[in-house]
Amino acid sequence: MADKKLRLIVDMDGVLADVYRQFIHFEFLETGTLIDLDTVDGVDEVVAFPNGMKHVNERGFFRSAPVIPHSQTVLEELSEIYDVFIVSAAMQFPNSLEEKYYWLKEYFPFLSWKQMVLCGSKEVVQGDVMIDDHFKNLDPFVGKTLLFDQPHNRKHHEHSHHRVHNWLEIRKILLEA
């Protein structure tokens, strides 16, 4: 089993794609209100952004999301060592499905379509390591879990997942440990 790679499950929104910046951008375009990230700690995105649910259902929301810093270079390095799968809970937003495919193809060209999973619930997915910003995905996962720090998951007194703040930290944990 020496050459069997560990399977790494990586979330998209809030881990690869900066949906917070996108929410702020769409809210500002619609209402002129500039929401300060410091004010939304511990608040669910949809509550933090009054028009959030409308915006995620609009064409282009996911396709034009900015990439989270260092995710491209670190994930490319990780792909050498791990069997990487991008798993996104996207089925609630059917407009996002094709957008997510083309977004990954553009920004993570080293990944193939075989490594992409768009689902509803992540409970059906198995692997060795999961990086995600939602407790609902990490809690049922059997394997090592890394919680990607985002405003909505702060102020949550849960210590069963290792909190990481950026991709350089992930690099350290998964490549240098």
Next chain:
Amino acid sequence: MADKKLRLIVDMDGVLADVYRQFIHFEFLETGTLIDLDTVDGVDEVVAFPNGMKHVNERGFFRSAPVIPHSQTVLEELSEIYDVFIVSAAMQFPNSLEEKYYWLKEYFPFLSWKQMVLCGSKEVVQGDVMIDDHFKNLDPFVGKTLLFDQPHNRKHHEHSHHRVHNWLEIRKILLEA
């Protein structure tokens, strides 16, 4: 654990959606050639249908596919007993992603988006029972496997999966056994 349902993984193309009828229809529309199903036993779909790869990449191919007989009523019954997930290897055909979502929503309205998975490779999915028409999906699956009979999987001397020919047979095996 008495009330923990077994997880049933169900394929779409060739199991719920009659893609053979769709291939024949699209080939006839394009070339006037009516391909006889009896002549394509044991042949991969893309080889059996000269323009198959072009047609699966066209808008509408998956959205307008006919439903395989009895799949709706039997799957609805199965949903009472099993934790059903529809898992389709769709990522190779990005045009199919949204079409598959709306197709399921139309013909299987008792399923929620939480039960849908669109992926590349199915190796990442775990469950107790899998119904699929492809050996590549059934072979690595840890659990009970049902091979849904289709022309492309005939003439294959493989007996590790139980071959079923229609949904009434599946009903017998999974509901009456």
